[in-house]
Amino acid sequence: MNPTDVHALVGAYALDAVDDLERAAFERHIAECAACRTEVDELRETAARLADGTWSVPPPRLRGEVMAAIGRTRQLPPPDAVPGSGRSGRGRWRRYSVAAAAAVVLAAGTGATVYAIQDQRVRDQSAIASAAELRQQRTQAILSAADLVVRTEPMDGGGRVTVASSAAQGASVVSIRADRAPGAGRAFQMWTIRGTGNPVSPGVLDPGEQSAVRVVDGVPGNDVFAVSLEPAGGSAQPTTVVAEVPLT
Amino acid sequence: MAEYGAARDRRPDHLSAVPAPPTDVGDLLRGIARGDEAAFGRLYDLVAPRVYGLIRRVLRDPAQAEEVTQEVLVEVWRTAARFDPSRGSATAWVFTIAHRRAVDRVRAEQAAADRTLRVGAASVDTPYDEVVDEVSGRLERQQVRRCMDDLTELQRQAVTLAYYQGHSYREVADLLETPLPTVKTRMRDGLIRLRDCLGVEVTA
Numbered sequence: 001m002n003p004t005d006v007h008a009l010v011g012a013y014a015l016d017a018v019d020d021l022e023r024a025a026f027e028r029h030i031a032e033c034a035a036c037r038t039e040v041d042e043l044r045e046t047a048a049r050l051a052d053g054t055w056s057v058p059p060p061r062l063r064g065e066v067m068a069a070i071g072r073t074r075q076l077p078p079p080d081a082v083p084g085s086g087r088s089g090r091g092r093w094r095r096y097s098v099a100a101a102a103a104v105v106l107a108a109g110t111g112a113t114v115y116a117i118q119d120q121r122v123r124d125q126s127a128i129a130s131a132a133e134l135r136q137q138r139t140q141a142i143l144s145a146a147d148l149v150v151r152t153e154p155m156d157g158g159g160r161v162t163v164a165s166s167a168a169q170g171a172s173v174v175s176i177r178a179d180r181a182p183g184a185g186r187a188f189q190m191w192t193i194r195g196t197g198n199p200v201s202p203g204v205l206d207p208g209e210q211s212a213v214r215v216v217d218g219v220p221g222n223d224v225f226a227v228s229l230e231p232a233g234g235s236a237q238p239t240t241v242v243a244e245v246p247l248t
Numbered sequence: 249m250a251e252y253g254a255a256r257d258r259r260p261d262h263l264s265a266v267p268a269p270p271t272d273v274g275d276l277l278r279g280i281a282r283g284d285e286a287a288f289g290r291l292y293d294l295v296a297p298r299v300y301g302l303i304r305r306v307l308r309d310p311a312q313a314e315e316v317t318q319e320v321l322v323e324v325w326r327t328a329a330r331f332d333p334s335r336g337s338a339t340a341w342v343f344t345i346a347h348r349r350a351v352d353r354v355r356a357e358q359a360a361a362d363r364t365l366r367v368g369a370a371s372v373d374t375p376y377d378e379v380v381d382e383v384s385g386r387l388e389r390q391q392v393r394r395c396m397d398d399l400t401e402l403q404r405q406a407v408t409l410a411y412y413q414g415h416s417y418r419e420v421a422d423l424l425e426t427p428l429p430t431v432k433t434r435m436r437d438g439l440i441r442l443r444d445c446l447g448v449e450v451t452a
Contacts, residue, residue: 011435012431015410015411015417015439016347016351017410017415017416018416019355041336042443043439044340045443045448046439046443046448048336048337048339048343048344049340049448050407050408050412051298051299051343053393054304054412055298056300056305057297057300058296058297058300058317063292063293063296065318066318066321066322069318069322070321075325075326076326076327076330077329079330
């Protein structure tokens with residue numbers, strides 16, 4: 001992605017319609033292009049005007065909660081706390097943060113290498129997007145099946161598991177929505193149980209993943225769909241079962 | 249109201265015994281940066297309904313919107329000293345934080361299939377009609393509404409789908425069945441037209 005391509009994202013950037021990689025690339029670009037910054041600032045200012053009409057009164061208790069929260073929250077110092085830096089402090093702080101963001105994504109390298117890597121990452125993302133589209137088609141096929149049966153059960157600790165099954169499709173769309181994310185190094189794992197046999201796991205969520213929707217093959221025909229809390233990567237047998245959805 | 253305004257106009261500023269509390273968001277932010285909680289309270293009263301309204305429109309779910317609103321306002325308190333008036337207005341700074349947080353929440357939650365399930369389960373939201381209705385029907389600021397009317401259909405849809413529903417430009421391209429470069433361009437020239445119509449200027 002060359003700088004011209006990057007700059008074409010200015011509208012999408014101002015609308016927060018870019019992904020994290022593109023955001024990092026774009027912020028790197030404007031750090032190097034003072035003239036571009038005015039356009040970015042003006043388009044952000046313009047985008048913010050779209051919030052003018054979104055008035056909605058929050059619940060009255062929110063004010064007290066927010067005031068209590070700020071009482072516990074330490075404030076950042078002004079950016080020009082460094083003596084003699086004056087207003088430029090803000091600019092420098094921005095450059096550091098932009099550089100840091102770019103570094104996280106792209107490691108070190110020349111501009112050309114950076115953009116080449118960026119480009120590859122975007123292509124990878126397109127591949128992921130196509131896979132997502134296929135998954136979406138499958139999801140739609142299951143959800144629109146004539147024999148669809150939807151069952152929902154609460155999760156221990158808050159949240160719910162919904163299993164939408166189509167025997168004709170031989171699969172279910174499973175939605176796991178926990179109120180709280182599993183702790184660090186832990187993950188939700190899915191299980192199917194038939195009769196008195198051992199539970200079989202069709203997959204594990206990512207570590208820390210709090211909610212997910214998955215297409216799971218082979219769920220119809222089992223007796224129970226369960227979710228357990230496990231160490232990241234999952235276990236051979238369920239440790240702590242947090243939800244059980246009877247399927248029959 | 250009119251009398252009060254007239255009385256104020258006659259009173260030289262340097263003679264006011266009790267200065268009126270500042271209602272300019274930028275002034276409030278300067279106080280907040282120094283740890284003034286009362287100034288933060290006034291800022292809350294000024295911007296919370298719009299912040300909550302914006303986040304609620306993007307997220308749909310009132311409980312989540314409340315949570316994110318709180319995060320955003322605490323972030324405003326925490327980072328008030330970093331507000332730089334040379335890069336834009338104080339209100340825009342607040343709404344930029346709010347919008348970014350709302351969109352981050354949407355992205356964190358939603359895989360493509362996730363949305364399908366929600367639509368399948370609830371069968372309510374059409375991709376963009378609702379938003380277009382809201383934008384054209386309920387915008388309080390006549391000026392923004394009038395300026396939105398000046399956009400082409402594609403510009404308006406691209407801008408509103410991204411801003412009010414938190415869609416990425418790729419998703420917008422899918423929804424509108426329009427090539428990616430076209431969507432990027434329409435977002436940019438749509439905002440430029442809006443900027444010129446609203447007379448937005450950022451002077452460093």
